Amino acid sequence: MSSLEKLEKIDRRIVYLILIIVVAAVLLRPIGLPIPISASTKKYYDAINSLPPGSVVALGVDFDxxxxxxxxxMLEATLKMLFNSDKKFVIFSLWSGGPAVSTIYLNKLKDLIESSGKKYGEDYVLLPYIAGGETAAAALAKDFKNTVKNDYYGTSVDKIPLLKNINTAKDFALLITITAGTPGVEEYLRQWVSPFGIKFCVGALGVSAPNYMPYYTSGQIYGMIQGSRGAAEYELLIGSPSTAASSMDALSAGHIVTIVFILLGNIVFVLRKYSRKEVKS
Amino acid sequence: MSSTFLNKELPIILIFATGVIMIASYFVSAPEIYLDPLASNLSQAASLVAAYATILGIVTLAIIHINHVVKRTKGQWIYSIVALALALLMIVVGFIGELGTHPYFIWLYQYPLIALDTTIYSLLAFYIVSAAFRAFKVRSVEALILVVAGIFVMLMNAPVGAAIWSGFPTIGNWIMSVPNSSGFRGFIIGAAIGAIAIGLRVLLGKEKGVLGRS
Structure with a gap:
């Protein structure tokens, strides 16, 4: 077996090992590369920032x-921004794991919530999982309080002051979904954005962001956080660099390893092709 | 009533009526005939059915795993016991206090479940690098375009790209906003037209698949 052949059939465990070593090394000794802010993340930030005081934001935590x-x-940074602002918000989820995820972050931000003076039920509220995917999104948009009878802790929605004037999607100033897929962006676009004309922002997985670009370029999605990179940009924008910002060097290292392997694979492929041609001739 | 009416005609009538109400309520507002409340009630009913479907899913999963345990399926039954035990644990703990809010439930979700789930998700990184090395080969002009576009978008996404050359984010953004957007828009429009066609066939009773095998 020639050396080129050996390189082409390299044990995948060696590839895995190289990736682990490079990413771990950068995590342990960060380089501190600058993180430029993209336009889509800036618009996500501006959408929340420009809302008038007292506006109510619908925050869909649609992932598990x-x-x-x-x-x-992204969720943590969005909550931080909302708690530090004069806006009110309703957290709901079309994904079964959403309320548990929200609870984890609300627990994590306990000190911030206390220092911000925000009161549960008056300034923010957590609703339970709403089953039914797009149908649930449609039901919420048309008749919010009849679709969700209680909040996550079992209190009737009629007894929650924040929800007193919330009847349809029109009563929200902004809709945000932080979503891992379906139900998510397209369901809200069809059931909330098109019929009610509500401003819409999205926090998306890096792998899903290209799917949502047509909606962003057309203006149906106003602002969008794209993957970990977007989350890091957003953390910097709100002045609270955290998990995402600290993982950016590791992300860069992982991408570089991938590109190096793609190039290496192609160099080996081309060299083997020429060596085979030479043998034939 | 004949079985044909109950099994075929009645479901088609119900589907047609529901579909017409939902489509009409999306495009027109008609308070005189209570169209919006009617559509809203139907949406809520569908949401309830979906919630019950979750229970059905749990029951089906339990039946499958119980069968594996009873039959001692080779290489499977031990995992089935683990799956059943852990599902039962989450359900029991979830019912303590207010549904799904007890600190024990949140702890189970936050530590074991999230760690396991994210580990599985993170394994993708290794497979992607290995697969990229083996399969991402420039065998044609189209493959070359794909590789070059992929590298530009990767370098746009990672801060190292801008540090190497300021053109990477600019070109990467252009690829995402123009060729990627137009390509996806084509898919979306095509899929939407297909969905309208299928929807019309279902409403008119020409698509019998929704009625089940009988």
Whole structure:
């Protein structure tokens, strides 16, 4: 077996090992590369920032445990911004794991909530999982309080002051979904954005962001956080760099390893092709 | 009533009526005939059915795993015991206090479940690098375009791209906003037209698949 052949059939465990070593090395000794802010993240930030005081934001936490490393920092930063602002918000979820994820972050931000003076039920509220995917999104948009009878802790929605004037999607100033897929962006676009004309922002997985670009470029999605990179940008914008910002060097290292392997694979492929041609001639 | 009416005609009538109400309520507002409340009630009913479907899913999963345990399926039954035990644990703990809010339930979700789920998700990184090395080969002009576009978008996404050359984010953004957007828009429009066609066939009773095998 020639050396080129050996390189082409390299044991995948060696590839895995190289990736682990490079990413771990950068995590342990960060380089501190600058993180430029993209236009889509800036618009997400501006959408919340420009709302008049007292506006109510609908925050869809539409993901569960699997997507937490990528979407968790976006949710945390969004909650931080909302708690530090004069806006009110309603957290709900079309994903069964959403309320548990929200609870984890609300517990994590306990000190911030206390210092912000925000009161549960008056300034923010957590609703339970609403089953039914797009149908649930449609039901919520048309008749919010009849679709969700109680909040996550079992209190009737009629007894929650914040929800007193919330009847349809029109009563929200902004809709945000931090989503790992379906139900998510397209369901809200069809059932909330098109019929009610509500401003819409999205926090998406890096792998899903290209799917949502047509909606962003057309203006149906106003602002969008794209993957961990977007989350890091957003953390910097709100002045609270955290998990996402600290993982950016590791992300760069992982991408560089991938590109090096793609190039290496192609160099070996081309060299083997020429060596085979030479043998034939 | 004949079985044909109950099994075929009645479901088609119900589907047609529901579909017409939902479509009409999306495009027109008609308070005189209570169209919106009617559509809203139907949406809520569908949401309830979906909630019950979750229970059905749990029951089906339990039956499958109980069968594996009873039959001692080779290489499976031990995992089935683990799956059943852990599902039962989450359900029991979830019912303590207010549904799904007890600190024990949140702990189970936050530590074991999230760690396991994110580990599985993170394994993708290794498979992607290995697969990229083996399969991402420039065998044609189209493959070359794909590789070059992929590298630009990767370098746009990672801060290292802008540090190497400021053109990477600019070109990467252009790829995402123009060729990627137009390509996806084509898919979306095509899929939407297909969905309208299928929806019309279902409403008119020409698509019998929704009625089940009988």
């Amino acid at each position: 445990a699997g997507a937490l490393p990528e979407l968790g920092p």
